[in-house]
Amino acid sequence: MNKNLVIPGDLLSSDVKxxxxxxxxxxxxxxxxxxxxxxxxxxxxxxxLAGKYMPHSGDVVIGKIVDVRFSNWLVNISSPxxxxxxxxxYPERIDADQMSQCLGIGDLVVAGVKDVDVTMKVELTxxxxxxxxxxxxxxxxxxxxxxxxxxxxxxxxxxxLKSELNCDIFIGQxxxxxxxxxxxxxxxxxxxxLKIERESHTPGLxxxxxxxxxxxxxxxx
Amino acid sequence: xxxxxISEIKKDYICALVExxxxxxxxxxxxxRDISIENGVVNKAEGSAYxxxxxxxxxxxxxxxxxxxxxxxxxxxxxxxxxxxSPLASPTFEDGAPREDAIELARVVDRGIRESxxxxxxxxxxxxxxxxxxxxxxxxVIDYDGNLIDxxxxxxxxxxxxxxxxxxxxxxxxDVPVLVSDLPxxxxxxxxxxxxILDPNLDEEQAASTKLTVISNKDGGLAGMQKSGADTLxxxxxxxxxxxxxxxxxxxxxxxxx
Amino acid sequence: xxxxTIEFIEKGRRLDGRKLxxxxxxxxxxxxxxxxxxxxxxxxxxNKVMAAVYGPREVHPRRMEDATKAIVRCRYNMASFxxxxxxxxxxxxxxxxxSKVSREAIEPIIIKEHFPRSAIDIFIEILQADAGTRxxxxxxxxxxLADAGIPMRGLVSACATxxxxxxxxxxxxxxxxxxxxxxxxxxxxxxxxxxxLLQMDGRLTQDEFKQALELARKGCKEIYEMQRQALIAKYTx
Numbered sequence: 001m002n003k004n005l006v007i008p009g010d011l012l013s014s015d016v017k018x019x020x021x022x023x024x025x026x027x028x029x030x031x032x033x034x035x036x037x038x039x040x041x042x043x044x045x046x047x048x049l050a051g052k053y054m055p056h057s058g059d060v061v062i063g064k065i066v067d068v069r070f071s072n073w074l075v076n077i078s079s080p081x082x083x084x085x086x087x088x089x090y091p092e093r094i095d096a097d098q099m100s101q102c103l104g105i106g107d108l109v110v111a112g113v114k115d116v117d118v119t120m121k122v123e124l125t126x127x128x129x130x131x132x133x134x135x136x137x138x139x140x141x142x143x144x145x146x147x148x149x150x151x152x153x154x155x156x157x158x159x160x161l162k163s164e165l166n167c168d169i170f171i172g173q174x175x176x177x178x179x180x181x182x183x184x185x186x187x188x189x190x191x192x193x194l195k196i197e198r199e200s201h202t203p204g205l206x207x208x209x210x211x212x213x214x215x216x217x218x219x220x221x
Numbered sequence: 222x223x224x225x226x227i228s229e230i231k232k233d234y235i236c237a238l239v240e241x242x243x244x245x246x247x248x249x250x251x252x253x254r255d256i257s258i259e260n261g262v263v264n265k266a267e268g269s270a271y272x273x274x275x276x277x278x279x280x281x282x283x284x285x286x287x288x289x290x291x292x293x294x295x296x297x298x299x300x301x302x303x304x305x306x307s308p309l310a311s312p313t314f315e316d317g318a319p320r321e322d323a324i325e326l327a328r329v330v331d332r333g334i335r336e337s338x339x340x341x342x343x344x345x346x347x348x349x350x351x352x353x354x355x356x357x358x359x360x361x362v363i364d365y366d367g368n369l370i371d372x373x374x375x376x377x378x379x380x381x382x383x384x385x386x387x388x389x390x391x392x393x394x395x396d397v398p399v400l401v402s403d404l405p406x407x408x409x410x411x412x413x414x415x416x417x418i419l420d421p422n423l424d425e426e427q428a429a430s431t432k433l434t435v436i437s438n439k440d441g442g443l444a445g446m447q448k449s450g451a452d453t454l455x456x457x458x459x460x461x462x463x464x465x466x467x468x469x470x471x472x473x474x475x476x477x478x479x
Numbered sequence: 480x481x482x483x484t485i486e487f488i489e490k491g492r493r494l495d496g497r498k499l500x501x502x503x504x505x506x507x508x509x510x511x512x513x514x515x516x517x518x519x520x521x522x523x524x525x526n527k528v529m530a531a532v533y534g535p536r537e538v539h540p541r542r543m544e545d546a547t548k549a550i551v552r553c554r555y556n557m558a559s560f561x562x563x564x565x566x567x568x569x570x571x572x573x574x575x576x577x578s579k580v581s582r583e584a585i586e587p588i589i590i591k592e593h594f595p596r597s598a599i600d601i602f603i604e605i606l607q608a609d610a611g612t613r614x615x616x617x618x619x620x621x622x623x624l625a626d627a628g629i630p631m632r633g634l635v636s637a638c639a640t641x642x643x644x645x646x647x648x649x650x651x652x653x654x655x656x657x658x659x660x661x662x663x664x665x666x667x668x669x670x671x672x673x674x675x676l677l678q679m680d681g682r683l684t685q686d687e688f689k690q691a692l693e694l695a696r697k698g699c700k701e702i703y704e705m706q707r708q709a710l711i712a713k714y715t716x
Contacts, residue, residue, distance in 0.1 A: 141231075265608065361560075
């Protein structure tokens with residue numbers, strides 16, 4: 001039995017200063033708000049095992065343009081909330097009538113979450129070095145709760161994938177992963193990613209992924 | 222939101238695999254996902270079957286009660302097939318009036334049972350012109366991961382095999398098993414690129430351009446077909462699917478129904 | 480209510496051999512559905528119930544949105560074959576009422592403020608009915624919500640108590656429900672000791688009602704423990 005697993009309502013601490021993500025405070029005590037694993041760093045937080053992506057300011061996400069409106073792009077970020085990308089947050093100065101040429105419906109972008117207000121109005125920005133339109137490659141989507149497994153402890157899983165699979169991989173915090181490379185390698189990478197998603201809560205995952213990669217290697221040479 | 226629209230890359234991925242002769246989950250083109258059937262799971266029903274084909278789950282319940290015959294078939298029982306696409310089963314299923322998918326599905330399942338002669342309707346007459354057995358086949362879709370037609374059809378015939386005529390309840394004598402005279406099995410193929418695969422999962426179903434369901438009987442004869450989807454099929458492609466479907470139906474019948 | 484002379488209780492045992500304060504056997508499985516964000520299958524006595532949770536997701540139609548919190552929707556439905564006489568598919572007055580009270584039983588524990596302008600949808604499907612479907616549905620839905628990662632203040636646990644043959648008993652079975660003197664379904668936020676669902680059907684003295692509520696409290700605590708164990712078991716290999 002895993003001692004770190006808690007369910008909503010479990011008492012976590014009597015020190016309200018400790019209350020972090022996934023907790024709530026009542027009567028001077030800290031309780032678990034979600035079903036998940038407890039993590040004690042500077043604060044007590046509960047890491048979710050499931051759930052939708054909820055945007056936070058500062059997140060880097062992969063978005064898909066779903067509409068072009070007056071001075072704003074409407075962007076699906078794989079969350080219950082659609083996000084707005086204002087024309088002034090596009091990396092170059094453009095006019096409103098050029099918007100569709102720069103980013104059309106269906107285009108994929110790497111963007112930063114600039115602001116999230118109390119009604120969950122989400123604003124994105126593309127002003128920043130790592131932000132861009134994704135012209136080549138493709139994006140696959142997995143459950144955002146599984147993203148930490150794709151990254152691995154201290155980035156171990158993602159560096160393994162990158163170094164062994166001959167693909168550029170970029171992970172959005174919203175559960176979308178961009179992969180670029182030769183078709184053969186892309187398909188191979190997707191296979192590995194889907195395997196990680198499927199087996200994310202079983203022990204020895206990194207070893208199995210290593211095995212999976214080395215098994216397939218001769219065919220890609 | 223467009224939760225059932227798989228990403229382009231995954232679609233390309235599935236198509237590329239099929240082109241190479243592979244499938245996402247490692248199956249052969251004519252291979253089904255794991256199938257399991259549990260009978261007698263609903264004690265309030267006269268017969269029942271809980272069918273799982275991979276991630277797809279359906280529960281079929283048979284209710285049998287006396288009712289009036291139709292005016293033009295005074296000496297025959299009545300079959301009524303209904304499918305509920307419960308909103309529990311998919312983010313795209315909504316509460317409310319049945320969608321065209323649910324109605325198509327119910328009608329294809331119904332056709333298989335009816336046209337195969339699985340139930341001899343004249344044996345379901347209690348008193349000519351007055352009282353006949355009404356056989357309700359209710360399909361409850363629990364989890365939608367593709368290929369509902371085959372799961373629902375298999376569930377329907379399996380639940381009928383499990384069913385009893387509730388004579389005792391209506392003071393008509395002893396309960397007896399429902400007489401099932403044939404074992405129709407539906408097998409569905411989808412077209413991805415120029416290739417055909419059986420038992421598509423949800424991703425494959427969405428990557429496919431069209432599909433064909435073939436229902437065949439014990440003697441290898443055909444009892445129903447349904448093409449669904451906007452792409453075309455050539456006669457040769459159809460013959461290929463029919464052959465593949467009948468062969469597979471035979472194996473499934475042996476394994477799950479005989 | 481009862482003109483039938485059934486001996487409901489003999490030597491402190493009920494028709495099915497249970498003690499007065501004993502629940503029927505319960506089985507809970509978590510995360511059984513592939514498509515839903517959270518799900519739970521539950522059997523209690525002869526009840527077989529599946530609950531699924533979708534969301535938080537966008538609200539359609541938009542005018543139902545609440546700018547400050549998530550809306551919670553609940554649909555309780557009985558499969559056509561779940562009861563003795565085939566039920567016509569679709570909602571009837573009974574299922575509309577149960578959907579409403581079930582939603583209100585669950586809503587108080589959900590931290591809705593985390594998800595303004597969104598919907599959390601709860602679907603309860605009764606596959607086999609055997610007295611106490613609404614409480615079984617609420618129990619399953621509560622677990623499915625936790626499985627979906629929805630923030631909550633705790634779990635909701637529910638059971639019915641009632642009066643049969645002059646005795647207050649826990650978790651009525653079919654015969655007790657049909658011919659007993661009273662039926663009291665109750666749901667509770669166990670950790671905070673708060674009642675979220677209370678209905679009563681039949682006749683009880685004030686004192687008997689008190690006993691019934693106390694007994695439901697005990698029943699809900701036992702169910703809470705089983706819900707907790709079922710959740711933990713999902714991630715324990």
